[in-house]
Amino acid sequence: MLPRVRNVLLALTTLVACYGQPKSHLGWVKWVDESDAAYRRAKEQGKPLLLEVWAGWCPPCRKMDREVWTDKRIVEAASKFVCVSLDIARRDIAEVETLVFGTHGRYKVHALPTVFILDPWREVILVSEGYIYPKELLAILNEIPADYNPVRPAREALIANRNNSRALEQVGELYERSHGYGIANRYYREALTMSGAKESDRLREDLTFGVAMNEIRRADWGAARKWLTQFRDEFPTSNRTSQAMLGMVLSDLRQGRRQSAEERVAELEKSYPNSEAAVTARRLTAAKMAAKR
Numbered sequence: 548m549l550p551r552v553r554n555v556l557l558a559l560t561t562l563v564a565c566y567g568q569p570k571s572h573l574g575w576v577k578w579v580d581e582s583d584a585a586y587r588r589a590k591e592q593g594k595p596l597l598l599e600v601w602a603g604w605c606p607p608c609r610k611m612d613r614e615v616w617t618d619k620r621i622v623e624a625a626s627k628f629v630c631v632s633l634d635i636a637r638r639d640i641a642e643v644e645t646l647v648f649g650t651h652g653r654y655k656v657h658a659l660p661t662v663f664i665l666d667p668w669r670e671v672i673l674v675s676e677g678y679i680y681p682k683e684l685l686a687i688l689n690e691i692p693a694d695y696n697p698v699r700p701a702r703e704a705l706i707a708n709r710n711n712s713r714a715l716e717q718v719g720e721l722y723e724r725s726h727g728y729g730i731a732n733r734y735y736r737e738a739l740t741m742s743g744a745k746e747s748d749r750l751r752e753d754l755t756f757g758v759a760m761n762e763i764r765r766a767d768w769g770a771a772r773k774w775l776t777q778f779r780d781e782f783p784t785s786n787r788t789s790q791a792m793l794g795m796v797l798s799d800l801r802q803g804r805r806q807s808a809e810e811r812v813a814e815l816e817k818s819y820p821n822s823e824a825a826v827t828a829r830r831l832t833a834a835k836m837a838a839k840r
Contacts, residue, residue: 577626581633581646589629589667593696596665597628597688598654600647602636605659607678618681627693635659664688667695668702672730690727697721712743712750719757728761735761752782756791763794772798789815789824796828800835808832 579585581598589596601608615621633654635643647656654663657676664673664687673687695702698721701714719734735754738744744751759774771794778791785791792815799808812832816825 578630578632581631585629585631586669589665592629593667593694593699594627594629595667595672595691595693595695596631596663596669597625598631598633598663598665599660600633600635600654600656600663601660602634604636608660610678611660615679615681615684620685621681621688624685624688628688628691664691666702668706690722690725690730692721692725692727695721710741710743712738712741712747712754715741716750716754716757723757723761726764728764732758732761748782752778752785752787755781756785756787759791759794763797766801768798768801772802789819789822792818793824793828796831800831805835808835 579588586596588594599611601611603609616625633646635647638646645653647654654661654671660677662675662679662684663671665671672691675684675687698718701711701717704711704714705718715734715738719731719738721731722728722734723731735758739751739754739758744754755774755778759771759778762768762771762774775791775794775798778785779788779795782788792811796808796811796815799805799811809832812825812828815822815828819825
């Protein structure tokens, strides 16, 4: 944060006039004050954390209070979180500096409000700065698993040693099951850089294919094409290579790359004649061509 902006925000925390009531009295979202007790509760219960850094004098923060935190859809989605409120206007200046604005602050805040999504071990999963519309926030909240207990051993293993490809894969799978495909891929990609994945062809194959499939689910066709091509080239004898090539055809069609799609179909039919993947690829390509006439 620019020093001037930070100084203005810190100065504002000295104002006695805090608009409205503490978060615990607002709307229907059940807030608790930022404290070690709140974090212990999340860890013990295996629940994710939703942390909002805000201030009573901040107009976008008050707009969030009126329009977002009282939205029934948000209230329902937030019920699976330990919802933590950090009102910098009610904290000591030195404490605020340590928590959010300092070089080594626990949370890096550049604008108010800032919403953090953390796992029970306080690892930051997502950050949203400024006012966020209910629909956008709802999409974020819905990607976060309600229960982290199934991956507790894996997460604690990562705290002891981050270079653990299997543990990273297990955490990624938890997010994938919650439809948090982009988050899952962060863990999968990190796992691919670790020695465990480099030493195990099967693990590397699973992770690479997982990233590719999640990019398809996210409809990021360029990224999907890249990872599918990597999978085909690195694992040509895998029983999933035909599926990867089908995914390449789909990615090409979605990006309007008709010639490339036709080439991939021909390659698929040559390598896997009469396979379900080849038949599906030909059907998809024919349907796309017919639609353009």
